[in-house]
Amino acid sequence: MKESTISLKVNGDSYTLRVPVNRTLLQVIREDLGLTGTKEGCCEGECGACTILLDGRPVNSCLVLAVEADGHEITTVEGLSSEGVLHPLQQVFIEEGAIQCGFCTPGMLMAALGLLNENPSPTEEEILKGIEGNLCRCTGYTRIIKAIKKASEIVAQEKQ
Ligand code: FES
Ligand code: FES
Missing domain, CATH: 1.10.150.120 ([2Fe-2S]-binding domain)
Incomplete structure (x- = not known):
């Protein structure tokens, strides 16, 4: 599978990753970055368990390819609290x-x-x-x- 290098800002931290072009943003968040707060449900855009914010707007991360998120800002549930204080x-x-x-x-x-x-x-x-x-x-x-x-x-x- 062809690969691509992408840069993401996730919960304020910058990452550069090499990913197969068919890898979903959900897979990158959970498996590559270890941010397992984002849940994997249907993987078909039906359940919303994988919702994250992409540039401040909610999206189903199972429907977004990681390469499509290149250069964008992502917030996951781990980024909601601040210095131990819940949102x-x-x-x-x-x-x-x-x-x-x-x-x-x-x-x-x-x-x-x-x-x-x-x-x-x-x-x-x-x-x-x-x-x-x-x-x-x-x-x-x-x-x-x-x-x-x-x-x-x-x-x-x-x-x-
Ligand atoms: S896992 Fe169900 S909408 Fe993404
Ligand atoms: S699915 Fe159990 S609390 Fe919503």
Whole structure:
């Protein structure tokens, strides 16, 4: 398989890697960089478990080739906390019981962060739309939506 050299910035750290041209960004994140917080579910763009931020926007990393991400900035769930302090989204997911088995949680958090980047004060309908590509088989979504709404209020307060 043909290979290519790519440069990525992941959670603020720069990496230069040689990768087969058919390697997905998800494979690079999990297997080459060891950032296993990003989950591998369907690998077909259906479940959202692999959601990361590419230049601040949520994408399914199983559908992005690593070579397509060359020169871009990536944020994974490992990049959410800062110096041991959880991001408000993480803290509120815990407080609101928006996590059960936890498999969807990293992707859900990144989808939520992408939503708040674009729309800091979303309505419940907008939150539902923002996470429509992320499947959760456990929670019924109600607590997740409540948690994202609460986190948006905390983030807004922090910015004042
Ligand atoms: S693993 Fe990427 S969408 Fe399911
Ligand atoms: S908490 Fe189990 S899939 Fe969402």
